[in-house]
Amino acid sequence: MVPRLTTALTGPLLDLERRILERMPEIERWLRSKWQEHPVPFYASVDLRNAGFKLAPVDTNLFPGGFNNLNRDFLPLCVQAIQAAVERVCADARGVLLIPENHTRNLHYLQNVATLEHILQQAGMRVRIGTLLPDVREPTKVDLPSGDSLTLEPIVRDGRRVRVGDFDPCMVLLNNDLSSGSPAILQGLDQPVVPSLSAGWYNRRKSKHFAAYSQVAREFAALLDIDPWLVDPYFGVCGEIDFQERSGEECLASGVGALLERIARKYREYGIEEKPFAIVKADAGTYGMGIMTVRDANDVVGLNRKQRNKMAVVKEGLQVTRAMVQEGVYTFERADDAFAEPVVYMIDHYVVGGFYRVHTGRGRDENLNAPGMQFVSLAFEDTCLQPQFDSSGDCAPNRFYLYGVIARLALLAASLEIEQLAQLHDPALMQQPRKVAGA
Amino acid sequence: MVPRLTTALTGPLLDLERRILERMPEIERWLRSKWQEHPVPFYASVDLRNAGFKLAPVDTNLFPGGFNNLNRDFLPLCVQAIQAAVERVCADARGVLLIPENHTRNLHYLQNVATLEHILQQAGMRVRIGTLLPDVREPTKVDLPSGDSLTLEPIVRDGRRVRVGDFDPCMVLLNNDLSSGSPAILQGLDQPVVPSLSAGWYNRRKSKHFAAYSQVAREFAALLDIDPWLVDPYFGVCGEIDFQERSGEECLASGVGALLERIARKYREYGIEEKPFAIVKADAGTYGMGIMTVRDANDVVGLNRKQRNKMAVVKEGLQVTRAMVQEGVYTFERADDAFAEPVVYMIDHYVVGGFYRVHTGRGRDENLNAPGMQFVSLAFEDTCLQPQFDSSGDCAPNRFYLYGVIARLALLAASLEIEQLAQLHDPALMQQPRKVAGA
Numbered sequence: 001m002v003p004r005l006t007t008a009l010t011g012p013l014l015d016l017e018r019r020i021l022e023r024m025p026e027i028e029r030w031l032r033s034k035w036q037e038h039p040v041p042f043y044a045s046v047d048l049r050n051a052g053f054k055l056a057p058v059d060t061n062l063f064p065g066g067f068n069n070l071n072r073d074f075l076p077l078c079v080q081a082i083q084a085a086v087e088r089v090c091a092d093a094r095g096v097l098l099i100p101e102n103h104t105r106n107l108h109y110l111q112n113v114a115t116l117e118h119i120l121q122q123a124g125m126r127v128r129i130g131t132l133l134p135d136v137r138e139p140t141k142v143d144l145p146s147g148d149s150l151t152l153e154p155i156v157r158d159g160r161r162v163r164v165g166d167f168d169p170c171m172v173l174l175n176n177d178l179s180s181g182s183p184a185i186l187q188g189l190d191q192p193v194v195p196s197l198s199a200g201w202y203n204r205r206k207s208k209h210f211a212a213y214s215q216v217a218r219e220f221a222a223l224l225d226i227d228p229w230l231v232d233p234y235f236g237v238c239g240e241i242d243f244q245e246r247s248g249e250e251c252l253a254s255g256v257g258a259l260l261e262r263i264a265r266k267y268r269e270y271g272i273e274e275k276p277f278a279i280v281k282a283d284a285g286t287y288g289m290g291i292m293t294v295r296d297a298n299d300v301v302g303l304n305r306k307q308r309n310k311m312a313v314v315k316e317g318l319q320v321t322r323a324m325v326q327e328g329v330y331t332f333e334r335a336d337d338a339f340a341e342p343v344v345y346m347i348d349h350y351v352v353g354g355f356y357r358v359h360t361g362r363g364r365d366e367n368l369n370a371p372g373m374q375f376v377s378l379a380f381e382d383t384c385l386q387p388q389f390d391s392s393g394d395c396a397p398n399r400f401y402l403y404g405v406i407a408r409l410a411l412l413a414a415s416l417e418i419e420q421l422a423q424l425h426d427p428a429l430m431q432q433p434r435k436v437a438g439a
Numbered sequence: 440m441v442p443r444l445t446t447a448l449t450g451p452l453l454d455l456e457r458r459i460l461e462r463m464p465e466i467e468r469w470l471r472s473k474w475q476e477h478p479v480p481f482y483a484s485v486d487l488r489n490a491g492f493k494l495a496p497v498d499t500n501l502f503p504g505g506f507n508n509l510n511r512d513f514l515p516l517c518v519q520a521i522q523a524a525v526e527r528v529c530a531d532a533r534g535v536l537l538i539p540e541n542h543t544r545n546l547h548y549l550q551n552v553a554t555l556e557h558i559l560q561q562a563g564m565r566v567r568i569g570t571l572l573p574d575v576r577e578p579t580k581v582d583l584p585s586g587d588s589l590t591l592e593p594i595v596r597d598g599r600r601v602r603v604g605d606f607d608p609c610m611v612l613l614n615n616d617l618s619s620g621s622p623a624i625l626q627g628l629d630q631p632v633v634p635s636l637s638a639g640w641y642n643r644r645k646s647k648h649f650a651a652y653s654q655v656a657r658e659f660a661a662l663l664d665i666d667p668w669l670v671d672p673y674f675g676v677c678g679e680i681d682f683q684e685r686s687g688e689e690c691l692a693s694g695v696g697a698l699l700e701r702i703a704r705k706y707r708e709y710g711i712e713e714k715p716f717a718i719v720k721a722d723a724g725t726y727g728m729g730i731m732t733v734r735d736a737n738d739v740v741g742l743n744r745k746q747r748n749k750m751a752v753v754k755e756g757l758q759v760t761r762a763m764v765q766e767g768v769y770t771f772e773r774a775d776d777a778f779a780e781p782v783v784y785m786i787d788h789y790v791v792g793g794f795y796r797v798h799t800g801r802g803r804d805e806n807l808n809a810p811g812m813q814f815v816s817l818a819f820e821d822t823c824l825q826p827q828f829d830s831s832g833d834c835a836p837n838r839f840y841l842y843g844v845i846a847r848l849a850l851l852a853a854s855l856e857i858e859q860l861a862q863l864h865d866p867a868l869m870q871q872p873r874k875v876a877g878a
Contacts, residue, residue, distance in 0.1 A: 024563045025533040025534065025563050025564060025565045026533060027563065028522075028533075028562070028563025028564075029530075029531060029532065029533045029563070032522075032525075032526050032530040032531075033530060033531065035526075035530075036530055073512070074515065075825070076513065076516055076822040076824045076825060077515055077516065077519055079822075079824045079825065080516055080519055080520065080789055080824060081519065083467075083789070084523060086471075087471050087474075091468075091471040091472060091474075091475055092468060092471075092472065093468065094464040094465060094467075094468045095464065121828065122824060122825055122826065123467070123824075124463045124464050124466065124467025124468070125464060125467075126464045350519055350522070383515040383518075385515045385518045385519060385561060385562075386514070386515060386518065386561055387561065389560065
C-alpha cells in the first residue's frame with residue numbers, strides 16, 4: 001500500500017517529477033561523475049518530506065537502522081549493493097565485525113541488526129556482532145520476535161586489531177552513530193572501519209551537512225534549470241545555546257523569525273497558502289530527540305521546564321550546545337488517516353529501497369521520527385529503480401525514482417561532509433580511492 | 440515453478456552444494472580478487488548442465504539474448520548491475536547505441552532487445568538501436584507481441600564515430616555476436632565498443648574458452664579441495680575438419696573415442712552407471728547449430744548427407760573448419776515431462792537471474808538449445824543471491840546460488856579468454872582498468 005498524496009499533484013512537484021524523468025540521463029551521468037571524485041559512503045538512509053510543492057531531505061543517517069523495514073522482496077538489491085560496497089572498501093574481506101548501537105532491549109532495532117547480518121552473509125561475508133557495552137562480558141544471545149536470534153560479543157583489542165572470540169575480522173562495520181564519542185577501542189586500527197570514526201555524531205553537525213547539501217542542490221538545480229529551493233530546505237544555526245540556562249534564547253528567536261520570513265517570501269512567490277513553520281533541532285545528535293516544531297519566533301522564548309529538558313539533551317546524554325533552525329517541510333503524504341514521510345535507503349551509491357514512516361499521533365508539520373505506539377513503517381511497494389516513462393501524473397514508481405534522486409543528493413552532501421570531517425579529524429584516516437579492474 | 444531434480448540428491452552434487460555454501464566467504468573473496476586482476480565482461484549468459492553427480496557450463500555467450508526470459512520481478516537487479524557496468528566502461532556515458540543481431544523476423548529475439556533497451560533506460564541511458572542490416576535505410580519500427588515496439592535505425596559512420604540520425608552515442612553496446620566478422624563500420628572508433636570486437640564469434644574458439652575454464656576450475660577446485668572434474672567437462676579439439684569433404688573424420692573419431700574412454704574412467708571412479716556420451720560442436724559459432732550427440736566413436740564416421748550438411752555450416756553461413764569434442768553432461772533436471780537446463784545471466788560481475796530452457800522433444804543427453812515448437816523458457820523463481828544457510832537438502836535458492844557460482848567461473852574464463860583475444864587481435868583495443876573513487 002502506497003500512502004496516497006492528499007494534494008492534487010498539478011503544481012511544482014509534478015513538474016519537477018516530469019523534468020527529472022526527462023533529464024534522467026544527464027542526472028545519472030552527473031551523479032556518476034560525482035562518485036568518481038568523492039568517496040562513496042558505505043550506506044545511508046535519508047528522511048524526506050514531500051509537501052507537494054516541495055520535496056527535500058530533512059535528515060541523513062550515516063549509520064542507518066531500519067533495514068528490517070524494507071520490502072523483503074527487494075533485499076537482493078541490498079545483497080548486490082553490499083557486494084559492491086565491500087569490494088570498494090576492502091576486496092580482500094571475508095569477515096566483518098558489525099558494531100551496533102548499545103540498545104539491548106530495543107528489539108525492533110536488533111531486528112535491523114539481524115537483517116544487516118543476513119544481507120552481509122548472503123553477500124558472502126562471515127559476520128559476528130561486537131558490542132561496545134561494557135557489561136556484555138561473554139557472548140550473549142538475544143532472541144527476536146521474528147524467530148531470528150543474534151549473538152552480541154565483547155570486543156577484544158589486540159595491538160592494532162580488534163576481534164571477538166577467535167574471529168579476526170577483515171573490516172569493522174559501524175551501525176552505531178557514535179553519539180557519545182569515538183570509542184578508544186576502535187581508534188588507530190589496521191582494519192578498515194566504515195563509516196569512518198570521524199563520521200560519528202560526536203563529530204557531525206547537521207548544519208555542516210545541510211550546507212554541503214545546499215551546494216549540491218544548487219548544482220543539481222542548475223542542471224535542471226529549476227529553483228534550488230524546491231529541493232532544499234532553508235536553515236540557520238544558533239551556536240552557544242543552553243536550553244537549561246536559557247542562554248542564547250534571543251539568538252534562537254531571531255533566527256527563527258528571520259527563517260520564517262524567508263520561507264514566507266517563497267510561499268508568496270509560489271502562491272502557497274500554508275503557514276510557514278520551522279524545526280529547531282540539536283545541531284549534533286539524532287534519534288528524533290531534541291526536536292521542536294515552531295510557528296512563530298516567540299515559540300522558543302520562555303519554554304517551560306519540560307520543553308527545555310526535552311531540548312537540552314539528546315541521545316546518550318549528549319548536551320545540546322548548538323541548535324539548527326531548519327525550514328519545516330509539510331508532509332502531504334498520508335496512509336489512511338496518518339501522516340507519512342518516506343525514508344530512502346542506500347548502500348554504496350545504489351538506492352536499495354525505502355519505507356514510509358507513518359505516525360497516527362502526529363500532525364503534518366511535526367517530526368514523525370518519534371517513538372510511540374502510533375509509529376508504524378510501511379515498506380515501499382516498488383523499487384526506486386523502475387521509472388515508467390510512459391506514465392503521466394501520479395505514479396508510484398516515478399515518485400520512488402524521484403525520492404531516490406533527492407536521497408542521492410543528500411548522500412553526495414554526506415560525502416562532501418565526510419571529506420571535510422576526515423580532514424579535520426585525522427587526514428591519515430581519510431580513505432583513498434581504490435583502483436578496480438575495468439571491463 | 441522450479442524444475443524438479445529427478446535424481447535423489449545424496450551424491451557428489453549435494454556434497455558440492457554444501458561445501459560451496461560453507462566456503463562461500465572464501466569463494467566470494469577469491470572471485471572479488473580475480474576481478475581486481477582481470478577485465479570484467481559487460482554481460483554474459485552461461486548454459487549449465489546439472490547431472491546430479493556433476494554440474495558444468497557447456498556454453499558461454501558474451502552477447503546474451505534472452506533477457507526477456509528472466510523473471511520480471513528481479514529486473515531491478517539488472518538495472519542496478521548495468522549502472523555498475525556503464526560506470527566501469529564509461530562513467531561519462533549518457534547515450535548508448537545498441538547493436539542487435541540481424542534477425543528482423545525473430546520476434547522473440549527482438550523482445551530481448553526491447554528488454555535490454557528498457558533496462559538501459561531505467562539505468563538512466565538514452566538508447567537507440569542501430570542495425571548492421573544494409574537494407575534498413577531508414578528508421579524502421581517493429582511491433583512486438585508484448586505491445587512494445589522498437590525502432591531499428593541505419594548506423595552512420597562519421598570519421599572515428601558512429602551515430603544514428605542525430606544521436607551521437609557515448610558508447611556502443613553489441614548484442615550481436617559477430618559470427619561473420621568484425622564489421623568495418625565499427626572498427627577504430629573513438630567511442631568505446633563493448634564487448635570488444637575481438638570477442639566476436641569470428642574470433643572466439645570454444646576450445647580456447649574451455650581451456651581457460653579448466654584453468655579456473657582447477658584453481659576453484661583447489662580452493663574447495665574437490666575434484667575439478669565435478670565442475671569441468673573434458674574436451675578435445677580436431678583441427679582441419681571438413682564435414683562435406685569428409686576430411687578429418689578419422690581424427691574426429693579417434694578424439695571422440697579417447698574422450699569417451701576418459702569419461703568412462705571417471706564414471707567408474709564415482710560408480711556412475713550412466714553411459715558416457717560426447718557432444719561434437721563447431722569450435723567457432725553459436726545458436727545451437729553444428730552440434731551432434733555421439734555415444735560411440737563410430738557415430739562420426741560415415742555421416743549421411745543431411746547430417747554432414749547440418750554440421751558443416753553454422754550461423755550466417757560460417758564454414759566449420761575445426762570441431763570441439765566436449766564431454767556430454769546429462770541433464771537430470773526436468774519440468775513436468777521435459778528435460779531442462781539452466782541458463783544464468785550476468786551483468787558486470789553480478790549474477791542477475793536465469794531461466795530454464797525446457798525442451799519437450801529432446802532427451803537428457805541432447806543439446807536443448809535447438810529451435811522448435813517444443814522449446815519453452817521458465818524463469819528462475821528466486822534470485823541467485825539468497826542462499827538459505829539453515830536449509831539442508833534440496834532447496835531452490837541454494838541450487839540457484841550454486842548455479843551463480845559455476846556461471847561466474849565461466850565468466851572468469853571468458854575474461855581470461857578476452858584478454859588473450861584482445862592481445863592477439865589488437866593490443867591497443869584492450870581496455871585498461873579504470874579507477875573509481877573509494878569509500
